[in-house]
Amino acid sequence: MQTDSLMKNSSLMVTKGKGILAADESTPTCTKRLASINVESSYESRNEYRDMLFSTPGLEEFISGVILYDETIRQTTTCDKKIPFPDYLSSKGILPGIKVDTGAKSLAGFKGEKITEGLDGLRNRLNEYYKLGARFAKWRAVITIGDNIPSDACILSNAHALARYAALSQESGIVPIIEPEVLMNGLHTIETCYEVTQRTQNIVFEQLMMHHVLMEGVVLKPNMVVSALDCNKQADIEKVAEMTCKCLMKNVPGDVQGIAFLSGGQSSDDACMHLNKMNQKYMEDMPWNLTFSYGRALQNDALIAWGGSNREKGQEALYYRAKCNSYATKGLAFDMLKNAL
Numbered sequence: 158m159q160t161d162s163l164m165k166n167s168s169l170m171v172t173k174g175k176g177i178l179a180a181d182e183s184t185p186t187c188t189k190r191l192a193s194i195n196v197e198s199s200y201e202s203r204n205e206y207r208d209m210l211f212s213t214p215g216l217e218e219f220i221s222g223v224i225l226y227d228e229t230i231r232q233t234t235t236c237d238k239k240i241p242f243p244d245y246l247s248s249k250g251i252l253p254g255i256k257v258d259t260g261a262k263s264l265a266g267f268k269g270e271k272i273t274e275g276l277d278g279l280r281n282r283l284n285e286y287y288k289l290g291a292r293f294a295k296w297r298a299v300i301t302i303g304d305n306i307p308s309d310a311c312i313l314s315n316a317h318a319l320a321r322y323a324a325l326s327q328e329s330g331i332v333p334i335i336e337p338e339v340l341m342n343g344l345h346t347i348e349t350c351y352e353v354t355q356r357t358q359n360i361v362f363e364q365l366m367m368h369h370v371l372m373e374g375v376v377l378k379p380n381m382v383v384s385a386l387d388c389n390k391q392a393d394i395e396k397v398a399e400m401t402c403k404c405l406m407k408n409v410p411g412d413v414q415g416i417a418f419l420s421g422g423q424s425s426d427d428a429c430m431h432l433n434k435m436n437q438k439y440m441e442d443m444p445w446n447l448t449f450s451y452g453r454a455l456q457n458d459a460l461i462a463w464g465g466s467n468r469e470k471g472q473e474a475l476y477y478r479a480k481c482n483s484y485a486t487k488g489l490a491f492d493m494l495k496n497a498l
């Protein structure tokens with residue numbers, strides 16, 4: 158195992174003041190995002206949108222890595238010089254990453270639950286992605302809260318798949334991002350989210366250890382512990398920060414390289430404020446850097462401002478969100494956002 162480069166790259170991913178841009182939407186998801194601004198999804202429009210994001214001037218001040226999708230890792234910049242995206246990002250000092258799961262499918266025998274697929278042939282795909290320039294990967298497991306779910310079978314099978322993916326990634330010299338996402342859809346309280354998130358993280362690390370995954374060479378991408386979107390009692394920022402950090406302290410080994418949260422459907426401001434509060438209050442107690450690996454909470458404003466053609470406005474919006482979240486990794490974002498709100 159290439160222990161040194163795994164440790165070096167994972168530590169670059171969670172460098173203080175920097176976070177990860179998740180731009181690995183599958184083609185159907187990217188099509189949905191483009192449809193929301195009335196842009197038709199095509200190979201070219203997806204390439205143009207990603208090019209607008211990645212060529213944001215100064216993006217590298219706040220972004221350590223970008224997660225790409227299979228189509229995107231093979232695309233190039235759209236300016237005169239057609240530079241492959243992984244080479245272009247690396248030249249800016251940004252690590253290229255790649256989503257390697259093939260999506261969450263229905264878990265047989267467990268209504269309403271999902272299992273993430275993509276292990277078959279993964280070793281070969283990882284080797285190819287490494288040659289294309291990827292230095293880290295992502296695998297997202299989805300855990301749904303509802304009547305009598307999640308089941309132990311759902312959590313365990315997803316944790317097992319995450320562990321097998323992580324071991325294969327490390328074997329290929331690629332840092333695995335471990336993403337067990339407890340969804341925020343539904344009516345449940347923050348207490349229920351805590352209970353399910355802690356149960357999930359616990360089993361995930363049990364499986365990672367059983368599969369001899371190098372903790373210093375992984376980045377955990379967890380959900381924050383929040384009230385469900387339709388819960389009538391919404392926990393405040395303090396409570397989210399407190400319960401999220403408590404959950405991590407209880408379940409995540411101290412030698413994990415770092416933690417980069419997903420935004421999961423929170424508003425861009427909420428995702429930033431929650432991260433900010435965690436770092437402001439608990440940074441000293443945490444053995445890891447706490448940062449972001451946001452998709453929607455970094456891209457939403459940029460997508461709207463771009464609108465299919467306005468590159469400069471789109472880039473300004475992305476730069477601003479990346480900067481706010483960079484400040485949030487130091488617990489310093491509050492004043493910036495307060496002024497902007």
Ligand code: 13P
Pocket residue numbers: 179297336419420421422450451452453454
């Ligand atoms: P969101 O921040 O939009 O949840 O996306 C992060 C991600 O990579 C989901 O897999």
